[in-house]
Amino acid sequence: MGQDTASSKVRRDDSLTVLDNRTGKQYNVPIKHNTIPAPFFKTIRAPSGPNDRPEDESERGLRVSDRGFLNTAVIESSITYIDGDNGILRYRGYPIEQLAAKSSFLECAYLLIYGSLPTRAQLSYFEPEVLNHGVMHADAAGFFRAFRYDAHPMAILTSAFAYLGSYYREANPSLQEYLHEWCKGGPGCTSEHGQADFRLIGKATTLAAMAYRVRQGREFVVPPTGMSYTESFLFQLDHLSHSDAFPTTLTSGGATYRPHPVLVRALDILFILHADHEMNASSTTVLQTGSSLPDPYSAIAAGCASLYGPLHGGANEAVIRMLVSIGSPENVPEFLAAVKRREKVLSGFGHRVYKTSDPRSFIIRKVADEVFAVTGADPLLNTAMALHDAALKDAYFVSRKLAPNVDFWSGLIYRAMGFPMDFFPVLFVVPRVVGWLAHWRQMMLSPEGVKIWRPRQIYVGPSERPYVPLEERQGVEGIGKEPSVVVHSGITKRRRLVEEGSVAKSKL
Ligand SMILES: CC(C)(COP(=O)(O)OP(=O)(O)OC[C@H]1O[C@@H](n2cnc3c(N)ncnc32)[C@H](O)[C@@H]1OP(=O)(O)O)[C@@H](O)C(=O)NCCC(=O)NCCS
Incomplete structure (x- = not known):
C-alpha cells in the first residue's frame, strides 16, 4: 500500500x-x-x-487577469508562511506563538532578514549595530520642524524615510557604477544592503519618536545606550527632563527614566507580531518600488505610504473610531445590522488570507490583559468584547469566514498605553520595516537578478479615433464648473470680489 x-x-x-x-x-x-x-x-x-x-x-498571446492579486504569486520566498484556513503563521518555519513567547524583537528581525535565529555571538554583534545606527544627523531636526504642528505622524514618517535616503548617496544604485551588480545581487551590493538594514531598523524608532515629539513641541532625544530596542523607543518618546538627557550609560536603579518593563515587553511582542506578513499590500509595494532599483530608503517610504490605508495598517485606528461611534455594548446589534446593510464596515474583522481567526489575535488578546493589569482596562473594552462575540455568532460573518484580525485588539492596547490614535499606524510601521527589508533583500540578492515589476492591463477604452478640435468637443459630465478653493493661495473672498469686477459694476 x-x-x-x-x-x-x-x-x-x-x-x-x-x-x-x-x-x-x-x-x-x-x-x-x-x-x-x-x-x-x-x-x-x-x-x-x-x-x-x-x-x-x-x-x-493569451493574458492572465487577476484584479487585486487574488491568486497570483509574484515571487518565490523563504521568509514567512501563512496557512489562512488553519490560522497558522510562521517566520522562517518557526510558529509565531513560540517566537512571541521566547524571542526578542531584534532576534526575530535577524531571523526574518538573514534566515536563522542568531547565535549568541551573532546577536551580540547585531543588536549594538542596529541600536548604534539609531542616531540621526543633527540637521534632521530642521526637517521635522518644517511640518505643521498638526501634521499626521504618518505624513511625517513617510517623508522621513525618503529624506533619510538623501544622506546615503552610495545606497542609490542609479548613482553607482555597480548598477549591474545590484541587479545580479553581486558583491557590490551586499555591504550596502547590510548598512541599509542596520540604519533603517535602527533609525525607524528615532524617526517615529521625532514625528511624535515634534507635534508636542518638545526637544528631540538622542537614542540612549544600554536599553533594548523597544525600551529605547519608549525612552525616546517619553524622556522628559534635561537632567537625564543624552545618557551615555544607564545603570539600573539610577536616577534616569526607564520605561515600564511590562509595557516594554508588551511592545516587544506586538513588534514581533507585526514584523512580517508575507505579500501584504505594503510589502508588495516595497518590492514593486524596489524592482526599478531605487535606493532602499525610497522603497521603504513607498511601503510606509501603502501601509497607511485603512484597509491595511490604518485599520487599528479605524477600529477605535468604530468603537467610539458604537459607544456601548447595547448599541452593538444596531451597528452589526448597519454592517449587514453595507452601510458600515466592521473594522478589525476579515482578511484576504485568513479565513479563520488570525493567530496573532489570540496572542494579542493575552498581551492586552497584561497591559490592562498595569494601565487599567480601556473603557471601550466591553464594547469591543460584545462586538467580537456577537460577530463571531452571526451568520453574515460566519458564512463569509470573517474573523478578528490583529488590528481588532492592538488599537485598544495602544490606547491603554496612552498613545494618540493617529500614532497607531506608526507603531505598525516601525516593526514592519524589518519585514520590508527582508523581502527587499531577498529580491535584490536573488540569483536570477531583479526583474522590473511591470504588470499588464486589459485595455477597454476607445479604439483609435480622429482628433477633435477644441471647438467641436463635447463636454464630459461630472467635472465641476465652479472654481475650486485653492488652499493657501491667499485668494480671499475680498480679492475675488475685486477680480470678478463687482467694483466696476457697483460704480455704474
Ligand atoms: C481585510 C479586507 C480588506 C480583505 O478584503 P478582501 O479579501 O478583498 O475580502 P472581500 O472584500 O472580498 O470580502 C468578502 C465578503 O466579506 C465582506 N467583508 C469583508 N470584510 C468585511 C468587514 N470587515 N466588514 C463587513 N463585511 C466584510 C465583503 O463585503 C464581502 O461580502 P460579499 O461577498 O457579500 O460581497 C476586508 O476584510 C476589510 O476591509 N476588513 C476591514 C479592514 C481591516 O480590518 N483591515 C486589516 C486587515 S489585517
Missing part, C-alpha cells in the same frame, strides 16, 4: 493540459510548487475572433 503510494507519486505528471477551443490546440503547462507560470500563457495564440477588439491582441 505504502509502496503503491510512493510509486504513484513518482509517476505523477506535474502538468496541466489546456485545450484552446478557439484553435483546437492543446498545451501542456508545467506545474511547480502547485503553481503554473503565467508567462506560459503568452505562447497560446489565436487569430482575432468576431467579438475581439484589436486591443485584445489575440494573435500576440
Whole structure:
C-alpha cells in the first residue's frame, strides 16, 4: 500500500493540459510548487475572433487577469508562511506563538532578514549595530520642524524615510557604477544592503519618536545606550527632563527614566507580531518600488505610504473610531445590522488570507490583559468584547469566514498605553520595516537578478479615433464648473470680489 503510494507519486505528471477551443490546440503547462507560470500563457495564440477588439491582441498571446492579486504569486520566498484556513503563521518555519513567547524583537528581525535565529555571538554583534545606527544627523531636526504642528505622524514618517535616503548617496544604485551588480545581487551590493538594514531598523524608532515629539513641541532625544530596542523607543518618546538627557550609560536603579518593563515587553511582542506578513499590500509595494532599483530608503517610504490605508495598517485606528461611534455594548446589534446593510464596515474583522481567526489575535488578546493589569482596562473594552462575540455568532460573518484580525485588539492596547490614535499606524510601521527589508533583500540578492515589476492591463477604452478640435468637443459630465478653493493661495473672498469686477459694476 505504502509502496503503491510512493510509486504513484513518482509517476505523477506535474502538468496541466489546456485545450484552446478557439484553435483546437492543446498545451501542456508545467506545474511547480502547485503553481503554473503565467508567462506560459503568452505562447497560446489565436487569430482575432468576431467579438475581439484589436486591443485584445489575440494573435500576440493569451493574458492572465487577476484584479487585486487574488491568486497570483509574484515571487518565490523563504521568509514567512501563512496557512489562512488553519490560522497558522510562521517566520522562517518557526510558529509565531513560540517566537512571541521566547524571542526578542531584534532576534526575530535577524531571523526574518538573514534566515536563522542568531547565535549568541551573532546577536551580540547585531543588536549594538542596529541600536548604534539609531542616531540621526543633527540637521534632521530642521526637517521635522518644517511640518505643521498638526501634521499626521504618518505624513511625517513617510517623508522621513525618503529624506533619510538623501544622506546615503552610495545606497542609490542609479548613482553607482555597480548598477549591474545590484541587479545580479553581486558583491557590490551586499555591504550596502547590510548598512541599509542596520540604519533603517535602527533609525525607524528615532524617526517615529521625532514625528511624535515634534507635534508636542518638545526637544528631540538622542537614542540612549544600554536599553533594548523597544525600551529605547519608549525612552525616546517619553524622556522628559534635561537632567537625564543624552545618557551615555544607564545603570539600573539610577536616577534616569526607564520605561515600564511590562509595557516594554508588551511592545516587544506586538513588534514581533507585526514584523512580517508575507505579500501584504505594503510589502508588495516595497518590492514593486524596489524592482526599478531605487535606493532602499525610497522603497521603504513607498511601503510606509501603502501601509497607511485603512484597509491595511490604518485599520487599528479605524477600529477605535468604530468603537467610539458604537459607544456601548447595547448599541452593538444596531451597528452589526448597519454592517449587514453595507452601510458600515466592521473594522478589525476579515482578511484576504485568513479565513479563520488570525493567530496573532489570540496572542494579542493575552498581551492586552497584561497591559490592562498595569494601565487599567480601556473603557471601550466591553464594547469591543460584545462586538467580537456577537460577530463571531452571526451568520453574515460566519458564512463569509470573517474573523478578528490583529488590528481588532492592538488599537485598544495602544490606547491603554496612552498613545494618540493617529500614532497607531506608526507603531505598525516601525516593526514592519524589518519585514520590508527582508523581502527587499531577498529580491535584490536573488540569483536570477531583479526583474522590473511591470504588470499588464486589459485595455477597454476607445479604439483609435480622429482628433477633435477644441471647438467641436463635447463636454464630459461630472467635472465641476465652479472654481475650486485653492488652499493657501491667499485668494480671499475680498480679492475675488475685486477680480470678478463687482467694483466696476457697483460704480455704474
Ligand atoms: C481585510 C479586507 C480588506 C480583505 O478584503 P478582501 O479579501 O478583498 O475580502 P472581500 O472584500 O472580498 O470580502 C468578502 C465578503 O466579506 C465582506 N467583508 C469583508 N470584510 C468585511 C468587514 N470587515 N466588514 C463587513 N463585511 C466584510 C465583503 O463585503 C464581502 O461580502 P460579499 O461577498 O457579500 O460581497 C476586508 O476584510 C476589510 O476591509 N476588513 C476591514 C479592514 C481591516 O480590518 N483591515 C486589516 C486587515 S489585517
